[in-house]
Amino acid sequence: xxxYTKTVMDHFMNPRxxxxxxxxxxxxxxGNAKCGDIMKMYLKIKDGIIEDIxxxxxxxxxxxxxxxxxxxxxxxxxIEEALAVTNKQVVEALGGLPxxxxxxxxLAEEAVKSAxxxxxxxxxxxxxxxxxxDCGNCEACHMV
Amino acid sequence: MMIYADNAATTKMSSTAIRAMLPYMxxxxxxxxxxxxxxxxxxxxxxxxxxxIAVCLGxxxxxxYFTSGGSEADNQALISAAKIxxxxxxxxxxxTAFEHHAVLHTLQGLEKQGFEVELLPVGEAGTxxxxxxxxxxxxxxxLVSVMYANNEIGSVLPVGEIGKVCRERGxxxxxxAVQAAGHLPIDVRExxxxxxxxxxxxxxxxxxxxxxxxxxxLTLTTLIAGGAQERGKRAGTENxxxxxxxxxxxxxxxAHMENNARAVSALRDKLIAGLSKIPHSAxxxxxxxxxxxxVSFCFEGIEGESLLLLLDAKGICASSGSACTSGSLDPSHVxxxxxxxxxxxxxxxxxxxxxxxxxxxxxxxxxxxxxxVEYLRNMSPMWKDQKSGKRTFVL
Numbered sequence: 001x002x003x004y005t006k007t008v009m010d011h012f013m014n015p016r017x018x019x020x021x022x023x024x025x026x027x028x029x030x031g032n033a034k035c036g037d038i039m040k041m042y043l044k045i046k047d048g049i050i051e052d053i054x055x056x057x058x059x060x061x062x063x064x065x066x067x068x069x070x071x072x073x074x075x076x077x078x079i080e081e082a083l084a085v086t087n088k089q090v091v092e093a094l095g096g097l098p099x100x101x102x103x104x105x106x107l108a109e110e111a112v113k114s115a116x117x118x119x120x121x122x123x124x125x126x127x128x129x130x131x132x133x134d135c136g137n138c139e140a141c142h143m144v
Numbered sequence: 145m146m147i148y149a150d151n152a153a154t155t156k157m158s159s160t161a162i163r164a165m166l167p168y169m170x171x172x173x174x175x176x177x178x179x180x181x182x183x184x185x186x187x188x189x190x191x192x193x194x195x196x197i198a199v200c201l202g203x204x205x206x207x208x209y210f211t212s213g214g215s216e217a218d219n220q221a222l223i224s225a226a227k228i229x230x231x232x233x234x235x236x237x238x239x240t241a242f243e244h245h246a247v248l249h250t251l252q253g254l255e256k257q258g259f260e261v262e263l264l265p266v267g268e269a270g271t272x273x274x275x276x277x278x279x280x281x282x283x284x285x286x287l288v289s290v291m292y293a294n295n296e297i298g299s300v301l302p303v304g305e306i307g308k309v310c311r312e313r314g315x316x317x318x319x320x321a322v323q324a325a326g327h328l329p330i331d332v333r334e335x336x337x338x339x340x341x342x343x344x345x346x347x348x349x350x351x352x353x354x355x356x357x358x359x360x361x362l363t364l365t366t367l368i369a370g371g372a373q374e375r376g377k378r379a380g381t382e383n384x385x386x387x388x389x390x391x392x393x394x395x396x397x398x399a400h401m402e403n404n405a406r407a408v409s410a411l412r413d414k415l416i417a418g419l420s421k422i423p424h425s426a427x428x429x430x431x432x433x434x435x436x437x438x439v440s441f442c443f444e445g446i447e448g449e450s451l452l453l454l455l456d457a458k459g460i461c462a463s464s465g466s467a468c469t470s471g472s473l474d475p476s477h478v479x480x481x482x483x484x485x486x487x488x489x490x491x492x493x494x495x496x497x498x499x500x501x502x503x504x505x506x507x508x509x510x511x512x513x514x515x516x517v518e519y520l521r522n523m524s525p526m527w528k529d530q531k532s533g534k535r536t537f538v539l
Contacts, residue, residue, distance in 0.1 A: 012450070013457060018523050033487035033526055036447050036467045036475065040525040058524035060449035060466070 004061065005095035011065035016072050019054045026122065028114025031107050037063045039111040041071070045119055048078050055111070062097055063104040069093050070108035079116055083131065085109065147460045147505045151346075151437055152295050152323060152496035157389070158348040164392035165350065165385040175381055177373065186384050193391035200398045201340065201357055202331035209356045209364065209374045210387055214322035215246035216367070217341030217356035220378070222250045222289060224358070224365040225316045225339060226259055229286020235259045238280045239289040241481040242266050242296075246341075247289055247320055248477070264290075269430045270297045270482045274305035281313050288317050292324035296465055296478040296494060297429030298438025300328060307336030316362065322346055322354075323435060326397030327405065338362055344386065348498070349393030353386035404499040409436040411497050411506050418510035422517055424530075426539045428482060428492065437497040442484055444539045445527030446491045446520040448475075454516045460509060465492040487526070488538050 004012070021042035029040040037059030044052035053075050055067040070090050074082040087105040091097050097105060110133075117132040119125075148156065168189060174182030176190045194205040201208075211217045222237075229235060239251055241263045251261045262280055264272045277288055288310050293300045303319050310317035318339035321330060326347025332340060339362065343354040358364050364377040371379035397404070412434075416427055419441050428440040443451070448464030455462050465476025467490060474480075475489035484492075495509065521527040529535035 009453075012453060015523070020528075029525060033490075034485075036486070036490035038525050056523050056525040056528065058445065058526040059447050061453040062449075063447070064450055064523070 003098060004065070005097075007069075007093070007095040008062060008065045008097065011068040011094065012061040015055075015064055015068040017054045017068065017075065018056070020056060021052055021054050024054075024115075026115040026117075026119030028111050028116070028118050030110040030114050031059070031063075033058070036060070037104060037107060039063065039067055039107050041067075041111040041115040043115045043119060045079065048080075050074055050077055050079065050082055059104065059107075060101070062101045063107060065094060066090055066097075066105045066108040067111070070112060074112060079119075082112055083116060085112065145459055145508075147501070147508060149495040149497060149501065149505075149509065150461045150463050151498040152435075152494065153463055154345045154351065155348045155498060156500065157345075157350060158393055158396055160396050161344075161349050161389040161393040165389040168385040168388050172384070176384065177371075177381070186382075189384060189388060190382055193387045196391045196395055197355060200330070200394050201355075202333050203357055204360060206375070207332075207357055207360055209358060209378055210382060211341075211354045211356050211378060212352055213345075213354040214244075214320065214341050214343030217343070217354050218244065218246040218318075218320055219250050220356055220364060220367050221318045221339040221341055221358070222247065222254065222287065223367065224362065225287040225289075225318060226254050226257075227365045228316065228363060230259075232286070234284045234286035236282050236285040237261045237287045237289070238264065238277060238285060240264045240266055240272050240291065240301075242270060242294055242478040243289065243291055244295060244320055244322065247291070251289075266299075266481050268483050270294060270299040270428070270478070271301055271430050271433065272306075274302055274309045277306050278309045278313070281309070281315055285313075285315050288315050290317075290319060292319045292321040292330075293328065293435050293438075294429065294478060295323045296476055297440045297482065298323075298435040298496075299430040300324070300433040300435060302433075303337065304335040310338075311336040326394055327401065327436060329401065332357055332359070344390035344393055347393050347397040350386045350389040353383055353390050355390070400499070405436040408497050408499055408501070409434075411501055411503065412437060412439055414503070414506050415439045415495060415497075415509060418506075419513060422514050424537050424539045425517075426488075428479060428484070435496075437501075439495040439497070441493050442479070442488045442539060443491045443493065443517050443521075444488055444537060445524045445530055446517060448490055448492050450520055451491070451493055451516060454519070455512065458512050458516070460512060463494040463496070465494070466490045485538055 024042040025045040026043040031038040040056045053071045057067045087109040090105045174186040176187035198205040325342035338359045340357040345351040424444040448466030479489035
């Protein structure tokens with residue numbers, strides 16, 4: 001379908017890092033079933049480095065592709081580097097998305113943040129709450 | 145191999161329809177409004193098409209108005225009936241919650257002009273009864289508009305019974321027959337239909353052409369002004385090739401209606417039986433009163449657009465009522481109207497068959513679809529939560 005770029009279709013048809021990490025160090029889930037997309041990210045973190053990342057997604061082709069691309073961009077990076085990855089970078093890496101689909105990439109960014117926040121919470125690591133907005137209040141659910 | 149199972153969206157043209165069009169592009173290409181021979185040949189063709197289509201609908205040729213398609217016919221039908229009502233001080237309109245947007249959006253426009261629109265609930269099976277309509281009709285009701293068959297879930301509505309109720313109560317009755325024409329019998333006299341919309345490309349005719357049937361005596365409101373075509377009710381030089389293609393396609397569809405319906409509904413029933421075996425799935429729409437080619441399902445735990453993309457990659461062209469296919473966050477109003485919750489409506493799949501689909505294609509779809517559903521469920525956190533009991537199943 002011409003709706004999506006080749007990169008989007010590649011990540012949709014052959015998604016990277018699909019699945020669950022047992023005993024993950026951080027797990028984040030964003031989105032909601034009513035809107036038609038839920039993204040769940042699992043992180044394995046060692047010495048501040050994201051050693052492994054996996055995702056599970058209920059959503060459209062583009063939500064799955066964005067999840068896949070985000071995990072590729074974050075794997076092996078430091079937590080700070082991971083938090084710096086924006087939805088814009090995910091979209092650029094995918095070669096662009098149709099305007100009405102942009103919210104899916106926002107969801108990928110939020111899922112990563114949510115998983116990192118979970119890691120911080122579990123380990124009692126202090127953090128700036130402003131960097132981790134509640135899902136449901138982000139622009140993703142209000143864009144369309 | 146490509147399996148085309150989206151005939152409710154549009155159809156492949158029949159060779160009969162294509163052949164019927166060709167002479168009107170380079171041989172009989174005159175303007176029917178012209179006095180010269182070339183023009184009058186086109187005018188004769190136009191009249192013959194009108195007569196042949198009238199026979200298919202059981203009406204008079206003068207009751208046929210050519211439009212650009214189903215949407216324009218719906219717009220003109222509703223606006224015309226509303227204007228007639230308004231002149232008599234009647235501004236109450238009855239329709240259903242799961243009409244096509246060509247009807248619903250036009251009704252919203254009329255609401256802004258002061259009309260009161262009442263949308264009847266369609267229940268879980270997706271239908272309305274004549275009794276529901278009878279109960280809703282008031283002294284100031286000017287129009288009842290109920291679709292003949294639903295485009296998404298395939299329910300066939302009792303338009304004949306509804307028509308009789310409307311006729312007895314003196315209310316104008318419109319039916320959007322876009323999905324029904326060429327597939328289900330139409331007799332506007334017997335079914336007491338005052339206004340009917342149809343579109344040629346849903347029955348193997350060309351795109352961009354349709355019909356508004358308006359019972360003699362019902363004054364239509366002109367939406368496109370600028371000429372005397374179509375008795376002054378629809379300006380613009382007639383699209384003769386498309387009209388000839390439509391007439392040929394409708395005649396052909398009506399001639400083979402029973403045989404096609406029998407063959408296609410057998411394929412449909414095999415598909416429905418096979419897909420019903422997928423756990424936590426449900427058929428949408430009326431299981432008995434159903435378009436011969438419509439198969440509509442919801443699969444819990446997955447999203448329809450990703451399903452469509454994967455099916456497309458495996459050569460299956462289908463459709464879905466998920467939000468992501470519509471460009472909004474809300475799934476199909478039709479699925480919501482039959483009571484499917486949002487999260488279930490997102491996981492919908494529509495397969496719409498025609499007489500060119502084969503049993504081999506049905507078998508292939510029954511092989512591929514369960515695999516793809518399972519693949520997507522395996523990566524869905526929602527499905528996982530449902531399986532582990534953290535979230536309850538709806539279906």
